[in-house]
Amino acid sequence: MRTTAIFNHKGGVGKTTTASAMADILAIDYGKRVLLIDADPQGNLSTFYGVEPDEGNSTLDLFMGTHEPVYSDWISAARPDAPVDIIPSDTGLVQAEVAALKEDSRFNRHAMADLFRAIREDADADNQFAYDYVLIDCSPAFTQVSLAALRDADDIIIPVTTDLFSTAGMATVLQQIMGARDDGLQSSVAGVLVNMYKRGEDQNGLLAYLRNQKAVATFETVIHKSDKVVPAGTHGDPLIKFSPRCAASRDYRALVAEYVAQRGGHHNAKA
Ligand SMILES: Nc1ncnc2c1ncn2[C@@H]1O[C@H](COP(=O)(O)OP(=O)(O)OP(=O)(O)O)[C@@H](O)[C@H]1O
């Protein structure tokens, strides 16, 4: 099992789009079992998959320890026709931040690590919850829930857009990630992912800057801006089904291939 946090403290850079596109491609094209964790109180990922949190089955419950991770009633099917499951969220997730701030003992900052361990312990069992990939859609903020994801996931993918780029902002993200990790930046950041790319719009030369610096890898694959992404989101359809031949579908397929090739040999790195 490989666990991946998708994070940037900037909003609207494509974190949720990347989480859902990668999950759907891994499940539909590769036949992998995928768990999504909606770690954002905006709940965009849950809305995309049409799953609302019920009492006891949300990311809030995961962090507040109100529910043992009994997968069958904990995790909802996100795609009835593909092996994608989800732990959903809504605005209630801010209660976890309040609890963390108040040092409420019910807030379990190791909840994500505990869940990953439980899933790994079950991994040999021939059950539907033996996930191959867990993808965490983070909120655009350094919340306690984001920090848990950054700390406990094997990998971090950082989507960025060229128009929002500022060197200072990028440095902050990397610093914060380093602060959250104890095993170094190189090993944990799978890559910076340039999204909504359009030739001629990269006024700041972000792509060249990223490719030239050593501290963090940038994916070879760039996700181009595509006018199919917003309608696919509105429909809640997998992008690769909604518009199989659009630039973004092609690019996300290339991204998954690149990611699987890059990380595939280290599946049990943290087992
Ligand atoms: N490659 C793309 N081409 C065109 N539109 C895109 C692309 N990627 C994302 N979008 C659109 O940009 C908007 C922001 O994307 P998304 O919600 O994935 O960002 P986010 O980083 O998750 O935002 P937030 O920080 O609010 O959680 C959405 O409307 C999405 O459909």
Ligand SMILES: [Mg+2]
């Ligand atoms: Mg989002």
